[in-house]
Amino acid sequence: xxxxxxxxxxxxxxxxGNEDARVSRCAEIIPGADLGEFEGLLELRIPGAxxxxxxxxxxxxxxxxxxxxxxxxxxxxxxxxxEALGNAVEHGCGGDASKEVEVWVGCHDDCGLVVVIRDPxxxxxxxxxxxxxxxxxxxxxxxxxxxxxxxxxxxxQYANGGTELRMxxxxxxxxxx
Numbered sequence: 001x002x003x004x005x006x007x008x009x010x011x012x013x014x015x016x017g018n019e020d021a022r023v024s025r026c027a028e029i030i031p032g033a034d035l036g037e038f039e040g041l042l043e044l045r046i047p048g049a050x051x052x053x054x055x056x057x058x059x060x061x062x063x064x065x066x067x068x069x070x071x072x073x074x075x076x077x078x079x080x081x082x083e084a085l086g087n088a089v090e091h092g093c094g095g096d097a098s099k100e101v102e103v104w105v106g107c108h109d110d111c112g113l114v115v116v117i118r119d120p121x122x123x124x125x126x127x128x129x130x131x132x133x134x135x136x137x138x139x140x141x142x143x144x145x146x147x148x149x150x151x152x153x154x155x156x157q158y159a160n161g162g163t164e165l166r167m168x169x170x171x172x173x174x175x176x177x
Contacts, residue, residue, distance in 0.1 A: 041067055042105040046085070048093025048119075053085045060105055060115070069107035072172035076152040077113065083145040084117050084165055092119025092163060112154070112170040123162030 042063045046056045061078050065071060085101060093099040102118040130137050132144040150156050155168040 041069065041107050042103070044103050045100045046089075046103065047097040048089050048095060048099040048101060049097035050086070050089055050095060052097075053082065053089055056085055056103065057081045060103065063105065064107075064113065067107055070113035070169045070171060073113075073169050077115075077169055080149045080152045080167055080169075081115065083149050084115070084167065087145050088117050088119035088121075088165070091124070092121030094121070110171075112168060115165075115167045117165045117167075118160070119163055121163055123160065124158075125162060126158050 042060060044056065044059065046052045057078060060081060061074065064077060065074065070077060085103070088101040089095065093101060099120050102116075104116040106114045106116075108114070126146055129146055130143070132138070132140065132147045137143060149165075149167065153167040154170045155166075157166040158164065159166065
């Protein structure tokens with residue numbers, strides 16, 4: 001659980017009561033990513049250079065562990081962050097250290113962890129990416145990052161023409177249904 005402020009929960013009538021209200025509220029927050037409901041843990045800007053990715057991920061993960069948000073999913077979050085920041089630096093910044101990637105990490109007691117990554121690049125349409133697990137793509141050395149992020153995180157959304165990535169990881173034991 002995050003040790004941050006809790007948002008008010010609505011009471012719902014019927015079977016499930018507070019649990020139904022919690023699940024409903026999380027469903028409202030995550031799809032539209034109304035980030036105002038989340039307690040900001042960390043905001044940072046990193047130069048668009050490959051050597052900046054690992055230290056940024058270490059900093060984010062230290063904060064996530066410190067606050068206890070989605071801590072049971074540390075490995076998945078860390079790998080998704082490495083892939084997402086690596087993609088933002090490589091494709092969004094073109095490896096140009098004068099450009100910056102913005103990272104925002106937020107926590108919600110009931111809904112888990114949200115990470116938003118923005119880059120200054122031209123963007124892309126993730127639906128146009130070929131599947132890395134089919135045909136000749138199986139043997140490629142690159143092109144699995146977006147697929148891997150989708151496998152590791154509970155929800156992944158692209159906004160602003162593909163220059164903004166929103167990743168969400170629910171607390172352990174929360175099926176999201």
